[in-house]
Amino acid sequence: MEVRFEDPALRRLEEDPAYTHGLDAALVKVFRMRLQFIRAALDERPFYEMKSLHDEKLKGDRAGQRSMRLNKQWRLILRIAEDDQGKQVVVIEIADYH
Numbered sequence: 001m002e003v004r005f006e007d008p009a010l011r012r013l014e015e016d017p018a019y020t021h022g023l024d025a026a027l028v029k030v031f032r033m034r035l036q037f038i039r040a041a042l043d044e045r046p047f048y049e050m051k052s053l054h055d056e057k058l059k060g061d062r063a064g065q066r067s068m069r070l071n072k073q074w075r076l077i078l079r080i081a082e083d084d085q086g087k088q089v090v091v092i093e094i095a096d097y098h
Contacts, residue, residue: 002088
């Protein structure tokens with residue numbers, strides 16, 4: 001799937017090997033692996049089929065968004081958008097859930 005970023009710093013986090021955005025190196029590694037997985041997917045079905053991602057639809061203020069587990073503490077917040085060219089994943093933020 002195509003990936004877009006709401007925060008340019010997260011694009012840089014994926015693309016620049018030296019940039020950590022102030023995050024732990026292990027978390028950055030998992031973030032980059034998740035984005036590789038997302039880019040390789042044809043649609044969003046593999047996100048909820050792979051149970052270890054803990055892909056969840058969010059509610060309340062975050063309705064329309066999804067989260068994927070990066071580790072026990074951190075989640076990748078995203079949404080699925082669709083335009084003329086098909087579905088895209090929009091990466092919103094990395095959120096601390098504790």
